[in-house]
Amino acid sequence: MxxxxxxxxxxxxxxxxxxxxxxxxxxxxxxxxxxxxxxxxxxxxxxxxxxxxxxxxxxxxxxxxxxxxxxxxxxxxxxxxxxxxxxxxxxxxxxxxxxxxxxxxxxxxxxxxxxxxxxxxxxxxxNFPEFIFIRDSNIVRRVKVIDILYFEAIGDYVKIQLVGNVDYSIHSSLKNIEHKLPQQFFLRIHRSFIISLSKIDGIEGKTLIIDKHLVPVSDSYRANLNKSMKFL
Missing domain, CATH: 3.40.50.2300 (Response regulator)
Structure with a gap:
């Protein structure tokens, strides 16, 4: 905690x-x-x-x-x-x-x-749904939760990166999104990033590899990440 x-x-x-x-x-x-x-x-x-x-x-x-x-x-x-x-x-x-x-x-x-x-x-x-609905540039879109790679805070917006190199931006804060996500599937690893644990391909130093995307891991969240990953 x-x-x-x-x-x-x-x-x-x-x-x-x-x-x-x-x-x-x-x-x-x-x-x-x-x-x-x-x-x-x-x-x-x-x-x-x-x-x-x-x-x-x-x-x-x-x-x-x-x-x-x-x-x-x-x-x-x-x-x-x-x-x-x-x-x-x-x-x-x-x-x-x-x-x-x-x-x-x-x-x-x-x-x-x-x-x-x-x-x-x-x-x-x-209560967590299979789909979520987002408003992207005044267009309401249905997004499969399983397709989400990570969330990235960019100013007053949050980018939702999906598989297939697709992304959307919504006017929200990462904090608000974080509290709506189940912690066993999604984890905050940086003040600007929340990732899907199931989409991690590897870790190199302080960088996560997620479907060829490179996502930084901050020291303050590294312990939480290590606990959430299942190492042999």
Missing amino acids: NCLIVDDNKIFRLLIKKLISLDTSLILVAECEDAIEAHQQIMENKIDLIFLDILMPGMSGLELAKILEDKPPLIIFTTSIAEHAVEAFSLNVVDFLLKPISASRFLKAIEKAKAIAIRNQNTQEV
Whole structure:
């Protein structure tokens, strides 16, 4: 799971970072000093889980959670103020951890987050269609999901590259598209690219080969890619 730490206290960020290292399935994408910076990270990157402090300058953790309500990512509040627990849980967060946080309590919250993520993914898989419809230059087109090689962010548009050297452009963000795709079939490997795992032909250094197309892999997403590929 891709994680984000949001806390204005550097010491607490360091402590949570050490706790994250206890579970190899957790990948720390970034750490932020305030909720505004965190919101920017969430818009630009695939974040599955946030460790979110509540009292911060500018925008509180509760305010950020309300902005993200009913949308990914999952949220675990990390705070020293127990009085906010009722309001926090009303936002349907995963858990509420009081500082100082013990390793056992932290890992228990992580297991809850994993269970929710699996349940959400299974629901998404059931509803995922064989075809998708896109609007390309005011023309509505039907695209077979199995024909998609990768998605590439280009400015305010996303290019959908298909087999047969066919591509379309739609006015959207890669972040928006990412949350509509099943993670067992599609994976973000770069801030500008989401690829179809079944279409990977090979890897050379930091480059994926997909149907003769060369797609870059960034270091921050390499661990996720390695876990998703089945090596003998």
